[in-house]
Amino acid sequence: MRSFGQTTRGAPAGAAYLAESVFCTEIGEPACRRLAGAAHVETVPADKVLWHDDAPPSAVGIVVSGYLRFQRHSREGRRQILNLTVPGDLFGQESEGRNGYTLESATEATLCRFDRRVFDRLVTEDGMLRRALYRFNAGRLERLRWLTWTIGAMRPDERIAAFLLSARSYMPYRALPDGTGLISLAVARRDIADLLATSVETICRVFKALERDGLIRLLDPAHILFLDIDALAERAGLTDGEDPCAPGPVGPKPGLAHGPMTLINASCAGEPLVSVLPAWRGGRPD
Amino acid sequence: MRSFGQTTRGAPAGAAYLAESVFCTEIGEPACRRLAGAAHVETVPADKVLWHDDAPPSAVGIVVSGYLRFQRHSREGRRQILNLTVPGDLFGQESEGRNGYTLESATEATLCRFDRRVFDRLVTEDGMLRRALYRFNAGRLERLRWLTWTIGAMRPDERIAAFLLSARSYMPYRALPDGTGLISLAVARRDIADLLATSVETICRVFKALERDGLIRLLDPAHILFLDIDALAERAGLTDGEDPCAPGPVGPKPGLAHGPMTLINASCAGEPLVSVLPAWRGGRPD
């Protein structure tokens, strides 16, 4: 199932993926049909560079599954992730600036790419597509505001709690009947750290602290059971229960617009959860 | 000259301001003329709330002079400024999210406001205006990326040095023939601190440290003389001399599009600079 290390290509079969995506319903029937002709599906391994600042942004498309990181490096090796591109998101439009940005895959990812010329021409012709792009950019801006706010005004432990809560809307998450919830952290610690402007060690420690206090339970490095979501929100600094925005899907219905994403297959009732979890095989949540 | 504490209104006289603004050349002749009819100029004192999240965003317009802060407060009193709206910028479009954002004047500011209904109608009708709005949003996003990167990956002293350099393009700045430069910090320490996610004390100390090292000279709290711009860039973490983006004007020619902004009236040659500086009368750079 995992075709690591090499890139699989699928030609216009991408139409199938496209048809059921939120993006397609956003841009309307005609644009979707014309785009489907110029689409092809591609699966890239983790940590693959999609483009950096000098390479022209030949890539436009939507993420079918997996996660991309839009980031910037400093000469001293420091890194800041500015956007986590999640399934359903559009990518390739970020290339406005000529700064040292890089777009990489954070996990193995399946992408539905469009030919850029076709895409650009369609943008000039189709008003509905333009409006959708406008909304996407507005969503990007709002997500970045959330991130900036979180990094600038929150302590690391608050950031991490807030991130966990927000991740419910764009990472495999299953609310269980007893009020708890099971989440699958799709990206590595390092990426979470560089997104939240902290260190992997701090993330570990905060996770353990949250577990000590009975807010979460660490099943394995990639799976966390939320035991007390309200207390978690308390930790995150928001007295109101719900997170406002956070790096989630940018579509019109954030939190619902998952697109093709496999949910965790967990038992429903009081059954021991660990037993139904796939052994953590590094290959991240399936 | 300073009508502090009360708000002065000027009716359609705003057309004059509008005509010479970058914004107007951006949106084209016809849109500009129609907008001028619905424009009126208003001068607000510092620290005036233009809107917060519950109040409908009745305000749309461009900043003629002065600075606005787009910010978010936490319950514990922490604040993060997410955008510094500078002369020439469009404001009032940020209101997408329903989060706890606030738009306030950071200094006394002169605004050219548009009737929102006229503006919205014009947006639906005029494609050139729409394209200009798109560019403005793209610029906003790029500026926020710079801020997020700076806060997340830089140390406080690096942030402050980078901020000083970037401020050259959107605050009163005068390059002097001998290679130095004189800048007028238009906003208070507190605002700089909350923009860069640090404290006013740290800003003071870093300023003093930069002065000790001969990079700058503190003339008075609002005026700084840049003595060694290259070394300043070095401190800012960028080995390349120039700052890439930073919170500057969002127009097509960042750094040049000052619009109506008074420059520092300083002597040109080796004359003592302090003598020509207006005594710092709290009222910020005129």
Added chain:
DNA sequence: CGGATCGTTGAAGGTGATCAATAATCGTGG
């Protein structure tokens, strides 16, 4: 002149990054 705000300076203390070591897991190859 008195109150308020802002900027500057000093001291202290906590916090989180950094370094270092161990454990666990995966991929490879035998």
Added chain:
DNA sequence: CCACGATTATTGATCACCTTCAACGATCCG
């Protein structure tokens, strides 16, 4: 199947940095 190296997650200890608290001086406004 097992050994091996590489990568990642975890845990511990140390320390520098920066925030916080406090006090003072300067300026503005009444």
